[in-house]
Amino acid sequence: MSSTHTRIPQxxxxxxxxxxxxxxxxxxxELAALxxxxxxxxxxxxxxxxxxxxxxxxxxxxxxxxDGVLFPSLLLCLGYGARAVLDRSINVAVLDVGVPALVALVxxxxxxxxxxxxxxxxxxxxxxxxxxxxxxxxxxxxxxxGLLPAILNALDQIGWSVGNTHLSLRKIVEGLLTASVVxxxxxxxxxxxxxxxxxxxxxxxxxxxxxxxxxxxxLLLFVGLMVALSAVGIDLTALSVLGGALGVGIGFGxxxxxxxxxxxxxxxxxxxxxxxxxxxxxxxxxxxTQINARYTVVRSPTGRESIVPNETLISTRVENLSLxxxxxxxxxxxxxxxxxxxxxxxxxxxxxxxxxxxxxKDPAPSVQLSQFAAEGxxxxxxxxxxxxxxxxxxxxxxxxxALLQNLRQGGIAIAAPPRAATVAGSxxxxxxx
Numbered sequence: 001m002s003s004t005h006t007r008i009p010q011x012x013x014x015x016x017x018x019x020x021x022x023x024x025x026x027x028x029x030e031l032a033a034l035x036x037x038x039x040x041x042x043x044x045x046x047x048x049x050x051x052x053x054x055x056x057x058x059x060x061x062x063x064x065x066x067d068g069v070l071f072p073s074l075l076l077c078l079g080y081g082a083r084a085v086l087d088r089s090i091n092v093a094v095l096d097v098g099v100p101a102l103v104a105l106v107x108x109x110x111x112x113x114x115x116x117x118x119x120x121x122x123x124x125x126x127x128x129x130x131x132x133x134x135x136x137x138x139x140x141x142x143x144x145x146g147l148l149p150a151i152l153n154a155l156d157q158i159g160w161s162v163g164n165t166h167l168s169l170r171k172i173v174e175g176l177l178t179a180s181v182v183x184x185x186x187x188x189x190x191x192x193x194x195x196x197x198x199x200x201x202x203x204x205x206x207x208x209x210x211x212x213x214x215x216x217x218x219l220l221l222f223v224g225l226m227v228a229l230s231a232v233g234i235d236l237t238a239l240s241v242l243g244g245a246l247g248v249g250i251g252f253g254x255x256x257x258x259x260x261x262x263x264x265x266x267x268x269x270x271x272x273x274x275x276x277x278x279x280x281x282x283x284x285x286x287x288x289t290q291i292n293a294r295y296t297v298v299r300s301p302t303g304r305e306s307i308v309p310n311e312t313l314i315s316t317r318v319e320n321l322s323l324x325x326x327x328x329x330x331x332x333x334x335x336x337x338x339x340x341x342x343x344x345x346x347x348x349x350x351x352x353x354x355x356x357x358x359x360x361k362d363p364a365p366s367v368q369l370s371q372f373a374a375e376g377x378x379x380x381x382x383x384x385x386x387x388x389x390x391x392x393x394x395x396x397x398x399x400x401x402a403l404l405q406n407l408r409q410g411g412i413a414i415a416a417p418p419r420a421a422t423v424a425g426s427x428x429x430x431x432x433x
Contacts, residue, residue: 022093026086030094033086037078045071059113059188069109076102097144104140108133111180114188179227186224190217256311260294263310267291273313273320278388280319281308285392301391321388327360328388332400335376335415336407342369345379348406352399353383359399360384376415 048070049061062068079102083095111132119128142148152170159168193216267273268291277288279298286300296313298306321328336345346367353365365383372378381403385395407414 024091024093026090026092027094029090030086030092033082034079034094034098037082038075041071041074041078042066044074059110059117059191062109062113069106069113072102072105072109076106100140100143104136107136110188111136111184114184114191117191118187182224182227183221186220190220193217193220256309257294259311260309263314264291264293264295267296267310267313273318278321280321281306281312282316285321285388327384327386328392329382329384330392330396330399331380331382332396332403333370333378333380334403334407335373335378337376337413337415340377340412342377344410345377345407345412348410348412349379349381349403352403352406353381355402356383356395356398358385358387358390358395360386373415 045061045066045068058068060068060070076099079095079099083092083099086092086095112129115128115132139148142151155170155173156168159166159171161167273279273288273291273296275288275291279286279288281298284298284300284306286298286304286306288296289299289305290297294310296308296310298308300306334349349367350365353359354361359365360383363384365381368380368382370378370380381399383399385392
């Protein structure tokens with residue numbers, strides 16, 4: 001670290017001498033300066049939060065004014081400036097420890113906040129947060145104590161050669177650290193782009209913005225991965241062979257997976273199917289709740305969820321019940337005996353439909369004498385609804401129950417199919433008359 005001149009922390013050989021630096025009267029001046037820096041940082045964060053109006057999920061602001069990344073970052077800048085000013089007149093001690101501690105706090109806040117937003121539902125996110133915290137504080141302690149340069153020099157002595165490349169533990173550790181920083185920043189950028197794209201998206205725009213969000217995240221992760229691999233020391237030219245092998249694998253073994261990803265892109269781009277549409281896919285009805293790159297989630301009114309591969313939505317027949325018009329027709333059939341009053345039967349069927357609150361009055365329910373069957377006259381009741389997402393089988397059941405009650409109250413008999421009885425000793429059944 002440096003202020004007006006370069007300062008390299010020395011190993012703490014004399015613990016008593018190290019503690020004596022904190023017993024000087026100038027320590028009070030450092031503490032006052034640090035407190036003033038904290039107050040200024042808090043005031044700036046508070047004003048910025050009121051100006052931009054960020055929510056609780058913001059990485060920079062967090063749930064409270066001092067919970068996000070912005071507060072320790074501003075405090076670090078102010079503390080570093082205060083140390084540069086005080087170092088000209090006194091021997092600083094508190095700020096020599098406070099600045100590295102603030103650097104560690106900024107690293108912890110950044111990593112933890114990004115993990116909480118991007119991987120909020122993952123079980124291992126909590127373990128990653130604790131790992132980031134422990135590593136950051138460990139590096140800070142080694143930095144303050146002056147042991148970090150010695151440890152890095154020792155790691156630099158442990159190395160080996162792989163072809164024309166010389167690797168050492170220090171280079172690997174520094175590469176992994178750089179790769180972690182790059183990936184965290186990449187995830188942070190992709191989460192910010194996704195939040196901005198989906199903030200005001202509704203209806204028709206939701207699917208298209210979701211597609212743009214997924215594409216931007218994939219692109220940023222790819223670029224971040226390339227930078228991370230380069231930082232670790234991996235020769236990216238060697239990936240050309242891997243890319244060729246991957247292309248052959250996709251061509252033969254991963255055809256279905258590749259087809260699903262391409263189909264997902266087509267669905268999100270054409271917007272024939274959108275989040276919120278009520279669809280019927282292979283005798284399964286439900287509302288589309290998610291459109292992912294590989295599959296689509298359809299949730300039925302009963303709570304069951306069907307994970308449908310995107311290729312199925314492209315290559316098979318899909319009924320979109322809410323694409324143009326939510327009005328859906330339903331029908332039910334009944335057979336009555338031939339001596340029934342036709343008009344009385346029609347009135348009973350109409351009454352069974354109009355008594356249901358979900359059945360539309362316009363267009364009104366209608367009844368047709370469908371056919372003259374062997375058992376009796378067949379009538380078809382046709383009615384319309386505009387809320388298929390509330391379920392169709394339940395309404396058809398209610399209509400049938402009301403229809404049965406109306407027929408029984410009117411003394412109308414339902415036609416029964418002819419039954420057959422087997423006569424003892426006879427090889428063929430005889431009709432039952």
